[in-house]
Amino acid sequence: MHDVGGQSGFGPVPVGDEDVEPFHADWEARVFALSRALRHNGVFNGDEMRDAIERIPPHEYLAASYYERWLLAIETILEEKGLA
Amino acid sequence: MSGRGERSGEHDGLVTPPTKEGFDDxxxxxxxxxxxxxxxxxxxxxxxxxxxxxxxxxxxxxxASPVNGARMVARAWTDPGYRETLLSDANAAAAELGFGTSGYRLRAVENTPAVHNVVVCTLCSCYPVSLLGPSPGWYRSFAYRSRVVREPRAVLEEFGLTLPDDVEIAVWDASAETRYLVVPRRPEGDLPEEELAARVTRRGLIGTAAV
Known part of the structure; x- marks a missing residue:
């Protein structure tokens, strides 16, 4: 699941979710840092990351929060590559 | 790695929970x-x-902060040469002020009396983090991503931005390769560059506010 452009049914835009703090929880920041570091170190590239996110089954994709999807993608890539 | 369009059989089931020892729970x-x-x-x-x-x-x-994007916009408002650079090679314009934008093409899109620009990433949340700071929750929301391409005028209304009917809305769908920065219309008044920069908001740089 990836391109939600034009789909309906997601309700109003949560305009109040303005993120004064960039992350809602410390673990979100750690996932962000892990993604940056592993990309920088050549473990995977941005396209692989997005591909892994897009391969998350729709029911999981929609139920997961934004950084949970990143986490699942990183776990999936590392598992597939047998790296960690 | 395969491209986005490929969906070969080997991909089936790859995101089911891994079963490797110590990784299964x-x-x-x-x-x-x-x-x-x-x-x-x-x-x-x-x-x-x-x-x-x-x-x-x-x-x-x-x-990484929207202060960086705001500085670029305020410079473009006050320096025609910089504006030209920003609109023709936004990566170079960012670098000129010391901001990194590596790994993607940055494109600046300028609001005019006739056209208002707004940016989305319908695929995920691609976005120039170094110039805007970490993305706001609404930018990552399914509602914004799905609706702004279909009914931008209604979505902008939800942000409190009402555009005249004769203003065209251009929606830019960002990707991993190309990301966008909106150049809002300059506020009235003869303000110095620093004060102009202080007027520019993150929403203005994405296009969900006028400035």
Missing amino acids: HEDLPVAARVRRLEERVVAAGLTTDDELDAILDGLLRN
């Missing part, structure tokens, strides 16, 4: 504990270090 762990375990594993595997992760977060929180 991650779905049941609270997410924070799952992240800690992942971090421990990648550090143990030599793929990164705790110091590197800390440095990335320090750099992000210290350097």
Whole structure:
């Protein structure tokens, strides 16, 4: 699941979710840092990351929060590559 | 790695929970504990270090901010030469003020009396983090991503931005390769560059506010 452009049914835009703090929880920041570091170190590239996110089954994709999807993608890539 | 369009059979089921020893119960762990375990594993595997992760977060929180994008816009408002650079080669314009935009093409889109620009990433949340700071929750929301391409005028209304009917709305769909920065219309008044920069908001740089 990836391109939600034009789909309906997601309700109003949560305009109040303005993120004064960039992350809602410390673990979100750690996932962000892990993604940056592993990309920088050549473990995977941005396209692989997005591909892994897009391969998350729709029911999981929609139920997961934004950084949970990143986490699942990183776990999936590392598992597939047998790296960690 | 295969491209986005490919969906070969080998991909089927790859995101079912892994069964490798010590990796099979991650779905049941609270997410924070799952992240800690992942971090421990990648550090143990030599793929990164705790110091590197800390440095990335320090750099992000210290350097990535919408103040950077606002400075570029205010400079363009006050310096025609810089505006020309910004509109023709936004990566160079960012670099001129010391901001990094590596790995993607940055394109600046300028609002005019006839056209208002707004940016989305319908695929995920591609976005020039160094110039805008970490993305706001609404930018990542399914509602924004799905609706702004279909009914931008209604979505902008939800942000409190009402555009005249004769103003065209251009919606730019960002990708990993090309990301966008909106150049809002300059506020009235003869303000110095620093005060102009202070008027520019993150929403203005994405296009969900006038400035």
